[in-house]
Amino acid sequence: MICLGLALAAQIYQQNLPVQQREPLHDPVSQLIASHRTLASRQGPLGYLPALLDALHINPDSQALVFSKTSFQSQKISPRNPRAIYFNDNVAVGYVPGGEVMELASLEPTQGVVFYTLDSRANFTRRDVCLKCHQGPATQGVPGIFIGSVFPNALGAPSRSAAIVTDHRTRFADRWGGWFVDAAHGEQPDRANRVASDPAEPESLDTRVAKAFDRTAYLSATSDIVALMTFEHQTQIVNLLTRLNWEARMPETPAAQLESDLDSAAAYLLFRNEAPLKEPVAGVSSFSRTFPLRGPLREYDLRTRLFRYPLSYMIFSPAFEALPEELRARLCRRVSARVSREVREIVIAARPEWKGYFK
Numbered sequence: 069m070i071c072l073g074l075a076l077a078a079q080i081y082q083q084n085l086p087v088q089q090r091e092p093l094h095d096p097v098s099q100l101i102a103s104h105r106t107l108a109s110r111q112g113p114l115g116y117l118p119a120l121l122d123a124l125h126i127n128p129d130s131q132a133l134v135f136s137k138t139s140f141q142s143q144k145i146s147p148r149n150p151r152a153i154y155f156n157d158n159v160a161v162g163y164v165p166g167g168e169v170m171e172l173a174s175l176e177p178t179q180g181v182v183f184y185t186l187d188s189r190a191n192f193t194r195r196d197v198c199l200k201c202h203q204g205p206a207t208q209g210v211p212g213i214f215i216g217s218v219f220p221n222a223l224g225a226p227s228r229s230a231a232i233v234t235d236h237r238t239r240f241a242d243r244w245g246g247w248f249v250d251a252a253h254g255e256q257p258d259r260a261n262r263v264a265s266d267p268a269e270p271e272s273l274d275t276r277v278a279k280a281f282d283r284t285a286y287l288s289a290t291s292d293i294v295a296l297m298t299f300e301h302q303t304q305i306v307n308l309l310t311r312l313n314w315e316a317r318m319p320e321t322p323a324a325q326l327e328s329d330l331d332s333a334a335a336y337l338l339f340r341n342e343a344p345l346k347e348p349v350a351g352v353s354s355f356s357r358t359f360p361l362r363g364p365l366r367e368y369d370l371r372t373r374l375f376r377y378p379l380s381y382m383i384f385s386p387a388f389e390a391l392p393e394e395l396r397a398r399l400c401r402r403v404s405a406r407v408s409r410e411v412r413e414i415v416i417a418a419r420p421e422w423k424g425y426f427k
């Protein structure tokens with residue numbers, strides 16, 4: 069992980085809330101609120117969930133299930149009642165059967181992730197308190213989201229001392245502690261689907277837990293490995309791009325700091341240091357088929373690496389597009405120098421105005 073200098077981190081932290089409070093928000097949830105769209109509620113535990121996902125253009129096949137108590141609704145979460153996560157490029161929804169609210173993390177392209185809840189009466193509430201966990205070293209010092217891997221006990225309570233943040237650079241053996249993962253991935257070990265049953269050894273995942281929850285309380289019973297790996301990759305590049313956007317608006321940002329963070333963002337976009345797949349991976353939902361239909365650079369490999377092309381689809385994201393033009397050009401040039409002609413042609417076909425950067 070890349071850490072902010074202490075002075076810069078403190079400055080960003082102090083500026084975050086005033087910035088988000090005084091500048092207009094253009095994140096998907098604020099736009100949904102402004103549209104006054106009525107969400108139709110279903111009877112039963114799903115409530116507004118299907119209508120909310122539809123309104124935010126989130127495909128339900130992105131569902132991943134986490135059973136560690138790592139949410140403010142932790143009392144409701146356990147291996148017998150996991151939290152479901154759904155996402156697209158700009159917003160993620162967390163849903164716990166029996167929970168009081170649904171959780172939303174919505175990307176404002178220039179300011180970072182904004183947090184909301186949706187209650188049983190279809191009321192949205194801004195939740196700045198979420199920044200206590202979602203702004204710090206795990207998110208590059210800006211408001212963001214991250215995937216954690218923990219050592220949970222039989223009830224889902226994590227051993228906090230061993231929690232880590234994961235992304236495409238994390239080796240399989242360290243990923244997904246506290247998550248259910250459905251997949252065929254050969255003999256590659258990971259931390260998923262297991263708990264530490266012995267209190268004397270809280271970091272020894274010795275017991276495999278079955279999915280003993282009420283499957284009718286979810287949109288599906290699956291927790292797709294390809295969706296989870298995609299979400300892992302996406303979270304940290306959004307944080308890196310948000311950080312660059314903040315630094316660009318701070319005239320006192322040291323030039324060396326900005327250069328370093330441009331290099332970090334370029335390296336991440338190029339999947340540098342990606343943990344290789346030692347055996348092929350296969351998801352269990354339709355996600356690996358539907359996700360590539362959303363745009364360029366989304367084709368999967370899933371044999372030796374996550375994606376076919378070594379350049380992230382997030383180069384076409386609102387977070388990337390929101391970078392100041394000069395900064396975006398510098399980042400494009402860094403990336404262009406390290407990709408193949410085929411990849412450059414894909415980018416130019418999607419963004420002809422970037423032709424000068426991807427020669």
